[in-house]
Amino acid sequence: MTEEKKKTSAEAASLSTRRGFLGKAGIGATAVAAGATTLAAPFVNTRAAAPIKWRLQTYSGAPLGAHVIKPQIEAFNAAANGEMEIELYYADQLVPTADLFRALQTGTLDAVQSDEATMASPVDIAVFGGYFPFAARYSLDVPALFRYYGLKEIWEEAYAEVDNVTWLSTGAWDPLHIFTVNKPIRSLADMKGLRVFGVPTAGKFLSRYGLVPVTIPWDNVEVAMQTGELDGVAWCGFTEAYEVGWADVCKYALSNSVTGAWFGSYFANTKSWKKVPPHLQQLFRCTIDQSHYYRDIWYWGGEAKLRVEGKKMELTSLPANEWAQVVKDSKGFWDEIASSSPRAGKVVAAFKKYAETMEKAGYPYR
Secondary structure: OOHHHHHHHHHHHHHHHHHHHHHHHHHHHHHHHHHHHHHHHHHHHHHHOOOEEEEEEEOOOHHHHHHHOHHHHHHHHHHOOOOEEEEEEOOOOOOOHHHHHHHHHHOOOOEEEEOOOOOOOOOOOHHHOEOOOOOOOOOOHHHHHHHHOOHHHHHHHHHHOOOOEEEEEEEEOOOOEEEEOOOOOOOHHHHOOOEEEEOHHHHHHHHHHOOEEEOOOHHHHHHHHHHOOOOEEEEEOHHHHHHOOHHHOOOEEEOOOOOOOOEEEEEEEHHHHHOOOHHHHHHHHHHHHHHHHHHHHHHHHHHHHHHHHOOOOEEEOOOHHHHHHHHHHHHHHHHHHHOOOHHHHHHHHHHHHHHHHHHHHOOOOO
16 A cells, blocks of 8 residues: 555544544533533523512511611522512511511411510520520620520520421620610619510519510600600610610610620521522521621620710619629529529520630630
């Protein structure tokens, strides 16, 4: 065979090989393309289907809700990319605040942001929701208690016994102060007979000094103080009092704080929660954490700034000996609550262990 024929035969074989490869590659590419279309189909179908719709109601009125939950819901709705949408409702808009738990359980609401005591949650740890006297000194105490001192497991256990309600997360809000319209508090005796809007557990504790807790719709509080129906509020800290307008009505602020942070939680209707795909459940949990982070900074910075620079209210304080008596009384209150159920006893034991640890740790913890 001549060199030319050899060259021609080699080129023909190479050309045949390239054609075979390209043919197979074409088939493979088609198969890959088809496979890609198949894999992508669920995403396309999800976007095309009607989004999951939730209704969530918070304990807070609209001015406060603009900080404690609205940023989270807006972030979730944007990140859900059309797969899910949460409609946000503020205090008493769909159901009265006292009926939040029942509405959640029956499915009227898909989710709730509140504390257990305010929403009348039928669990034996409900008393710890909201402001439990001296349970926390700083906002970081709350997540530390849930993560490292067993409160997360206790809350999960308690709600596992309740039909159709799933507890999701608890975070810290602001400290508790008493703000009054015309009557300053400079001694425990000054509390006697004062009618204040407040959260249940702290109200129960403070009532031993003659304070009268009053429950009315959140949006009616400011008017009630203006008309004299209320003498003040025992509901929040300085940041909220200024944000929602109560500092414009109240002349006095008691600087003594009965506790350093409110225990607030997120709950979901269990049936609604199970219908949400895992990636959106995780997204919702992530935005809850985002909300906890935002609130910690907003409250913490606001409390210090407004106590120092705020001009709307005169600061008062209790005498040192009377304040020491309040702190001492809280220990008896803790023991009283601890005896109410074995699970409540576990929570109080965690509080005591945490307080002991923080005291031993010293600065900057206590």
